Amino acid sequence: MSNTFFADNSAVDLTELPVTRKMECKICWQVYDPAQGDEVWQIPPGTPFTQLPSHWSCPQCGAAKQDFLVIDD
Ligand SMILES: [Zn+2]
Numbered sequence: 001m002s003n004t005f006f007a008d009n010s011a012v013d014l015t016e017l018p019v020t021r022k023m024e025c026k027i028c029w030q031v032y033d034p035a036q037g038d039e040v041w042q043i044p045p046g047t048p049f050t051q052l053p054s055h056w057s058c059p060q061c062g063a064a065k066q067d068f069l070v071i072d073d
Contacts, residue, residue: 019048023068028061032068 023032032038032052037045040059043052049068057064 022071023049025058026069027063030060
């Protein structure tokens with residue numbers, strides 16, 4: 001994932017993100033792709049990041065949802 005770059009998400013309102021927007025963990029670079037969901041948390045494909053349960057965290061390192069950054073692609 002070296003060829004991606006990030007928006008400054010300090011002022012991002014997640015509720016205004018496109019539902020297909022991928023998010024990336026700022027700690028381990030794990031990507032959450034709404035089109036794929038999350039097998040670890042049994043999140044079905046098509047689930048937007050904003051619809052993830054509040055207890056969801058990075059399946060790789062355990063970081064909280066707020067530690068994810070918008071991938072600006
Ligand atoms: Zn992580």
